[in-house]
Amino acid sequence: MFVLEARELTKHFGGLKALEAVSFKVKEGAIHSIIGPNGAGKTTLFNCLTGVTRPTRGSIHFSGQEISRLQPHEVAELGIARTFQNIRLFPEMTVMENVMVAQHTRTKYGLLSAVLRGSSFMSKERAVREKGFEYLELMGLEDHAEALAGNLPYGSQRRLEIARALATEPKIILLDEPTAGMNPMETLEVMDLIRKVKGLGKTVILIEHDMKLVMGISEWILVLDHGVGIAEGSPEEVRNDPLVIEAYLGRETTH
Secondary structure, eight states: OEEEEEEEEEEEETTEEEEEEEEEEEETTOEEEEEOSTTSSHHHHHHHHTTSSOOSEEEEEETTEEOTTSOHHHHHHHTEEEOOSSOOOOTTSBHHHHHHHHHTTSOOOOHHHHHHTOHHHHHHHHHHHHHHHHHHHHTTOGGGTTSBGGGSOHHHHHHHHHHHHHTTOOSEEEEESTTTTOOHHHHHHHHHHHHHHHHTTOEEEEEOSOHHHHHHHOSEEEEEETTEEEEEEOHHHHHTOHHHHHHHHOOOOOO
16 A cells, blocks of 8 residues: 655756656655665655645645645644754753654644643643653663753754654654765664654655665655656665666766
8 A cells, every 4th residue: 555656846046957747655664764875865865755845747646645745744733744854853852852842743732721621631741741752762762851851962862853853743754864964873873763653654755865775774765856757666676777776877978
């Protein structure tokens, strides 16, 4: 079953064609990767999928609903969450507070309840905290729950971003360069965490430059080059595709 589909997705910034007629389908419960050289349009694609950027043409369908004109918070409420290439935590809030904030997209109570802090409000807040602790445990951050997010080591901040995205209770989680700036050991840890996320029944889509990670974890890969989809398929199919080899290594020169 396909949970997400892009049809002829196009995004132009003036004369720059960031995406041009990109189409693909995402299988529910699988790990998908989007790869390509720098400037291929990968982050623009993520921005379109999450409502940050509105496509010039084409459409996006999530669980049968057309979502390409929705605002980011509306996309999140439907069940699509993301992390960013550049960390966007609330550094002056605690680790737990960062996760609790994300959960409030699923917590419904009025302003009066929040001000009066009655028994119903406090009960919901306890449930939010307990659920937040579960996500921190999953990411190995439970011992840092009351630390300031900005004081965490870089790799832990990356894991906190994933925990915060999970706290919105998404069906799909989009990870933008989750291992950027990490050493090989930290990268392996992130691979294990992504598998854990899939184990929760989530669909994962990731942008990643580390080809060892991509080939080792992905079930399906889409390759972009200059905003155009040039290949898609299994890791084995993509690895041996001449267009992919050319995009990464350049056209072979003959003398």
